[in-house]
Amino acid sequence: MNTPLHVLIIGYVWPEPNSSAAGYRMLQLIQSFRKSEWKVSFATPAQPTEHMTDLSTHQVTCHSIQVNDDTFNQFIADANADIVVFDRFMMEEQFGWRVEKHSPNSLRALNTEDLHSLREARHNAIKQNSTFNIEDMHSDIGIREIAAIHRSDLTLMVSEHECKILQEHFHVPASHVMHLPFMTHSLSEEEKALRPSFENRQHLIWIGNFRHAPNWDAVLQLKQTFWPAIRKKLKENGLSDVELHIYGAYPPPKATQLHNEKERFLIKGWAENVTDVMQNAKLCVAPIRFGAGIKGKLYDAMLCGTPSITSPIGAESMHGSLPWNGIITSDIEEFASATASLYQDQESWNLMQKNGDRIIEEKYEINHWEPSLIKRLKLQLSLKEPLRNAHFLGKMMRHHSMKSTQYMSQWITLKNNPTND
Incomplete structure (x- = not known):
């Protein structure tokens, strides 16, 4: 019998499935992992909220973590996770370099919810009374988000349209993107x-x-x-x-x-x-x-x-x-x-x-999408190193972007803890 995989989710917020589509999506991912009898842990630097779901009812182990804090290094090393899922690109930015350094064998997956840079660019077009253009995504948030996607081993996208944008405009390999919409059982x-x-x-x-x-x-x-x-x-x-x-x-x-x-x-x-x-x-x-x-x-x-x-x-x-x-x-x-x-x-x-x-x-039929998700993650895990080596742009992003993020985080850590050696 195969040993169940361990998935660690690093959440931007505690999931609120009754408040937002993002919370609903996150709970679906957790339930899919649990149906496969995988061990699931959830860690977030966010504060508890009024409408957060009780993850313990889904047999999920929860952890509170801190940004710019070296205690995460030992935490991620001890977690020994097969797969680390970053919930939104900001979590990959903050913790990705630490995962790569202290848990290098973990598959690094990114759950975007949606393309934040696309939403922001469309919002700006509305505010400026102008027509949206794809180049409008070439903003600070766009550069950060697309870099996080390139650094990840796999990015889960709810929108086919956004998968197309990533592949055709931002040159993200199809091997590193999966279209995964909301999932549900069709009604009888x-x-x-x-x-x-x-x-x-x-x-x-x-x-x-x-x-x-x-x-x-x-x-x-x-x-x-x-x-x-x-x-x-x-x-x-x-x-x-x-x-x-x-x-x-x-x-x-x-x-x-x-x-x-x-x-x-x-x-x-x-x-x-x-x-x-x-x-x-x-x-x-x-x-x-x-x-x-x-x-x-x-x-x-x-x-x-x-x-x-x-x-x-x-x-x-x-x-x-x-x-x-x-x-x-x-x-x-x-x-x-x-x-x-x-x-x-x-x-x-x-x-x-x-x-x-x-x-x-x-x-949206779950009987199609759920097995596809589990199969893809297992495949991605087995081909992790060859895919990383083949994606030169991703390696380059990790080399440059992650170093700057790492050094900034280490500087903040030192500033917050001046007595540390």
Whole structure:
């Protein structure tokens, strides 16, 4: 019998699967490793949070670690991990050189969640009222992120579009990238039948962590532009009682101040159970102007049988060539008309729901993706040294980038502990 592998995850934050798509993704990875009976450890320099999941219920050993602290060196050496997963490029930057030096046999995998530099570049284009160009990713954060990807033995990407960007524009070898979207079991016909029907649903829903910049921007877009246009169309169709419910973790005062019962724009805040609120809504509205990765809210909407109206950025890399489970548009009037029309057209609504079910079945089925993940990690582990030697750009990045990071970290460590020899 083979000895179970040991996976050590170095987390940017403690996972909050009910707060963000990133937390949901991390829990899926942990569950996949545990299903393979691998030992899983989770270490993070982050502070505990109100909505963090209890990893002990998944038989995960947890550790608190510090940045710029030499105690990590002994920790990683003692961990003897077969695979180290960095959660986002900032963790690879901070701890990657220490893992390479003190645990050189560990496979170094990077879980990006999404391309931060792509999200930032699109955000900047919005702020500057300009058109996004791929060269806009050649920023400080872009250089840092792409360097971390080149230094890693394998990078897990939720978005096919972003895999293409990495390979075609940033010359990351296909051998070092894996497309791995969210994973779920397709619903049986019996499970689908248990979802509330068209007649038993009401109101519109938006959901998203308020700390995530694309989410806050979308809420403002709804409040200032889209909801007034949607409400006007709804009133014209005798639907003046329809409300827009805004859910999301960590709403700041500037968000709660947008609550307006007269306008039927309701800030609901934290959703204890996303499935309950999503599957009782008739439509999900998501006018997302910038971002990256795949959108957890739209994925949840499909699982809950809730058609969605969203933008091209919102639907990016989520459905391939399959028809969307709603309408894709950035035009305000078209968005408003589609929302009002779909809200009352049961035949079209049922069709869109079926489109969502098909997307889940063909793009996110866990019985396809989970074995592929485990197989790829094992293969990557067995070919670790040949692949490292073949990827000259990665070796060069580690030689130069990691030395500068190492020396800076060592300087900070010395500054923080002046009594050390």
